Amino acid sequence: MSTPVLLLNCGSSSIKYQVIDADTEVVVANGIIQRIGEESGSLDHRLDGEMVHVDRGFPNHARALNYLVRVFNAHGPDLESIRAVGHRTVHGGDAFRSTVVIDDAVLEKLRELSPLAPLHNPPGIAGIEAAREALPDVPHVAIFDTAFFSTLPPEAYTYAIPADIAAEHGIRKYGFHGTSHSYVSRRAAEFLGRDYGELKQIVCHLGNGASISAIDRGVAIDTSMGLTPLAGLVMGTRSGDVDPGLHAFLGRELGMDLQEVDNLLNKKSGMLGLAGVTDFRDLNELIEEGDEAAKLAMAVYCHRLISYIGAYIAVLGGVDAISFTAGVGENDALVRATVVKRLAGIGAILDEKANAVRSKEPRVISASDSPITVLVVPTNEELAMARETKAAISA
Numbered sequence: 050m051s052t053p054v055l056l057l058n059c060g061s062s063s064i065k066y067q068v069i070d071a072d073t074e075v076v077v078a079n080g081i082i083q084r085i086g087e088e089s090g091s092l093d094h095r096l097d098g099e100m101v102h103v104d105r106g107f108p109n110h111a112r113a114l115n116y117l118v119r120v121f122n123a124h125g126p127d128l129e130s131i132r133a134v135g136h137r138t139v140h141g142g143d144a145f146r147s148t149v150v151i152d153d154a155v156l157e158k159l160r161e162l163s164p165l166a167p168l169h170n171p172p173g174i175a176g177i178e179a180a181r182e183a184l185p186d187v188p189h190v191a192i193f194d195t196a197f198f199s200t201l202p203p204e205a206y207t208y209a210i211p212a213d214i215a216a217e218h219g220i221r222k223y224g225f226h227g228t229s230h231s232y233v234s235r236r237a238a239e240f241l242g243r244d245y246g247e248l249k250q251i252v253c254h255l256g257n258g259a260s261i262s263a264i265d266r267g268v269a270i271d272t273s274m275g276l277t278p279l280a281g282l283v284m285g286t287r288s289g290d291v292d293p294g295l296h297a298f299l300g301r302e303l304g305m306d307l308q309e310v311d312n313l314l315n316k317k318s319g320m321l322g323l324a325g326v327t328d329f330r331d332l333n334e335l336i337e338e339g340d341e342a343a344k345l346a347m348a349v350y351c352h353r354l355i356s357y358i359g360a361y362i363a364v365l366g367g368v369d370a371i372s373f374t375a376g377v378g379e380n381d382a383l384v385r386a387t388v389v390k391r392l393a394g395i396g397a398i399l400d401e402k403a404n405a406v407r408s409k410e411p412r413v414i415s416a417s418d419s420p421i422t423v424l425v426v427p428t429n430e431e432l433a434m435a436r437e438t439k440a441a442i443s444a
Contacts, residue, residue, distance in 0.1 A: 056137070057137065061172045068126055109179075114180055145158075147196050148191065151191050192437045201271065226260045229428045237372045238250075240411040257285035271361060286319045288318035325342070329381045347387070412424065
């Protein structure tokens with residue numbers, strides 16, 4: 050059999066896509082459209098080892114997806130073969146606890162949820178609308194970043210604010226990167242030959258956006274991101290956790306309004322604010338050159354991560370496996386070494402040679418006698434989305 054599905058990840062100014070055969074799980078094509086809404090944009094389309102590059106402007110998501118259809122028609126794959134379109138959807142709120150087939154009612158509910166993710170849901174909705182117009186004869190499916198964390202217990206997701214305000218406006222911890230945390234935790238269990246329903250796991254998704262989860266025998270019980278993707282770990286441009294009083298302080302002392310504070314914490318903070326760079330390759334070069342700001346940034350980054358790991362070990366009542374994934378987690382040996390060495394007192398013993406290996410395959414980086422198994426597990430959110438899409442259209 051063959052079930053090719055088109056997977057779309059629409060950001061505010063980009064569209065990443067893949068075509069995956071959901072039966073064989075082979076990637077047929079992939080690409081990215083960048084700088085949507087700017088005067089000059091670009092499209093990179095890869096198929097059968099060949100790349101098509103186009104430089105042109107895309108004023109909006111609809112025009113970008115319409116042009117993508119032209120590229121598919123000219124270079125393949127055949128859009129007539131596409132059985133469904135899966136859309137990465139950041140925020141499902143309380144309304145969507147699992148993958149759903151999109152209809153007009155689902156779209157309307159997503160619009161209602163946009164205040165919970167104003168930077169993410171609107172471009173996602175624009176992408177869905179444009180894709181439904183471009184490919185009207187196949188089912189479209191929404192896969193939610195928040196769905197995996199719908200199992201959080203009330204004590205984990207409840208904020209200590211007036212209950213009536215929280216209930217009326219849906220203010221609670223939701224969590225994000227759920228597709229990645231789900232995929233990696235299951236892949237780790239599979240790789241170790243262990244029952245997913247028996248393992249206590251911590252997954253560290255460390256990319257430009259970063260989050261960590263506590264998974265108790267297959268059930269997510271806590272995660273670092275909250276109402277929005279700003280909370281938790283230090284990220285590329287996002288601050289992660291700060292004193293909630295910082296907003297009022299910046300307003301009083303610097304005259305900043307809420308939008309300016311939000312922009313500061315989301316786009317000008319994190320590693321960019323601390324060290325002036327977001328790419329950890331650049332950060333490591335600065336550290337090697339003796340840059341003190343870069344050293345401090347790395348220390349802050351790892352301290353926050355270690356603190357969360359320690360807290361989640363307590364929440365879980367112990368841990369069997371800790372996995373690192375995403376761009377930084379998979380590729381930065383220094384971050385992994387710094388963190389794991391600090392966990393030696395609770396039973397994580399690093400194998401330095403294994404940690405230095407670069408690979409696209411899952412691997413154990415802890416010593417054979419380490420009571421806690423530490424792994425690097427490359428994430429594959431698109432494959433997880435393909436599986437969810439196939440399941441949704443088969444139901």
